[in-house]
Amino acid sequence: MNxxxxxxxxxxxxxxxxxxxxxxxxxxxxAGILDIFVTSIIRINKLAEICVENSKKFIAYVxxxxxxxxxxxxLVPSASRIYSFGGFRKLFLEEFPxxxxxxxxxxxxxxxxxxxxxxxxxxxxDIDEFSADDFESSGIYMAFGKRNVKLxxxxxNNGNINYxxxxxxxxxxxxxxxxxxxxxxxISVAFYFSYLLIFIVLTFISAIKYxxxxxxxxxxxxxxxxxxxxxxxxxxxxxxxxxxxxxxxILVNLNKAIGEYIPSLFMSIIGIVITVVVILNAIKPHLxxxxxxxxxFGGDNDNS
Numbered sequence: 001m002n003x004x005x006x007x008x009x010x011x012x013x014x015x016x017x018x019x020x021x022x023x024x025x026x027x028x029x030x031a032g033i034l035d036i037f038v039t040s041i042i043r044i045n046k047l048a049e050i051c052v053e054n055s056k057k058f059i060a061y062v063x064x065x066x067x068x069x070x071x072x073x074x075l076v077p078s079a080s081r082i083y084s085f086g087g088f089r090k091l092f093l094e095e096f097p098x099x100x101x102x103x104x105x106x107x108x109x110x111x112x113x114x115x116x117x118x119x120x121x122x123x124x125x126d127i128d129e130f131s132a133d134d135f136e137s138s139g140i141y142m143a144f145g146k147r148n149v150k151l152x153x154x155x156x157n158n159g160n161i162n163y164x165x166x167x168x169x170x171x172x173x174x175x176x177x178x179x180x181x182x183x184x185x186x187i188s189v190a191f192y193f194s195y196l197l198i199f200i201v202l203t204f205i206s207a208i209k210y211x212x213x214x215x216x217x218x219x220x221x222x223x224x225x226x227x228x229x230x231x232x233x234x235x236x237x238x239x240x241x242x243x244x245x246x247x248x249x250i251l252v253n254l255n256k257a258i259g260e261y262i263p264s265l266f267m268s269i270i271g272i273v274i275t276v277v278v279i280l281n282a283i284k285p286h287l288x289x290x291x292x293x294x295x296x297f298g299g300d301n302d303n304s
Contacts, residue, residue, distance in 0.1 A: 033057060033064050040246035040278075047282035051239040052230055058239045065242075065249060066207040072253045074202050078195060081116050088188035092181050097123060100180040104172035105146050115139075132163040149174045210249060214242035221279050228286040244278040245271075 036057060039050050085091045099108040105125075112123040119140045127134070129148030135141060141152040151166040218237040226232065232240065248271030255267045262270075 033061055036061050036243060037064070037246065040243045044278055044281050045285050047243055047278070048228065048230055048232065048240055048286050051232065051236045051243065055236065055239060058242070062207050062211060062242065063203075065210065065246065066203045069206040069210075069249060069253050070199050070203040072250075072257045075199055077257060078116060088191045089185045092185040092188060096181055096184075098181060099123070099125075101171060101175045101177050103177070104170060106144055106171050106175065107146075129168070132161065135163075144171075147171050210242065210245055211238075214238055214245060217241035217244070217275060217279060221276075221283075224280070224283055224287070227288065228283055229288060230286050232283075240282060241275070241279060244282060245275050247278060248272070248274045 036050055039046050082088065085095055095112075095114075097108040097110040097112050099106060101107070106123075108123055108125045111126070112121075114121045119142070121142050121144075122130070123144045124130070124134075125144075125146040127145050129145040130141075130143040130150055130152065132154070134143070135152065135154040136156075138155045138157075141150070141154060143150045143152055148168060148170055150168045153162075153164045153166065155162040215238055218234065218241045221241065222234070222237060226237075230236070251274070252264075252267050252271045255262050256264070260267075
């Protein structure tokens with residue numbers, strides 16, 4: 001199926017075909033990752049052409065956006081928090097309660113609580129182990145009691161409590177006997193590597209998440225993208241929809257980074273609306289006019 005009615009239209013298509021080249025035979029796939037990023041934000045009417053011209057840049061752009069998301073939502077807030085207490089070594093030696101592990105029990109001289117993003121580290125050796133009644137605000141908790149350590153998800157939705165334990169183990173299984181502040185400070189570099197690992201995992205999850213969402217957008221908008229003068233394939237439509245998510249990805253994750261001043265559900269709805277508007281505006285310049293559309297389907301058949 002095609003809707004090219006004159007030589008100019010055919011030339012226009014050739015100029016944006018994936019294997020297109022200029023008069024000197026040079027490949028025209030020259031737009032870089034930042035070019036695609038800028039086009040996705042301020043040159044939306046050129047976005048559909050970018051999808052065809054630079055199909056080989058798609059994976060690189062996915063990696064770029066996934067790293068950006070993890071950077072905004074995890075790395076910057078975490079780095080800011082680590083900097084605020086002077087690094088892990090200083091945290092273990094000066095901020096942590098003086099503690100030691102002996103005979104399967106954690107002994108600490110005071111209670112301790114620290115928040116990083118939506119995760120909490122809490123220590124209370126006045127109790128053997130934490131239960132649902134020991135938590136007050138929603139979040140993920142690494143909770144150390146005298147004889148037990150738990151990873152807990154606690155959600156308080158207007159009095160409706162959702163409490164679940166990801167794991168619960170005796171202190172003797174999780175912490176070696178004899179560990180104290182000095183020994184923990186000596187292995188502080190391991191905590192930085194753990195943050196790097198978390199960053200990589202979150203980047204991978206973000207890539208899968210936004211590719212899946214782009215695939216859904218591509219299916220829902222296929223009836224429009226399939227009739228464009230660019231003859232967009234399903235793969236091109238997927239690329240277009242992923243690029244179209246750029247603005248919403250930035251806004252949604254920026255909102256998270258600054259503490260969700262706009263409720264996350266409402267912000268997600270705004271993101272969906274923005275993405276759909278971007279997709280429609282990107283494809284609009286390349287849709288056939290009504291006469292071309294009717295002619296293609298025999299709507300203007302002179303022999304009838």
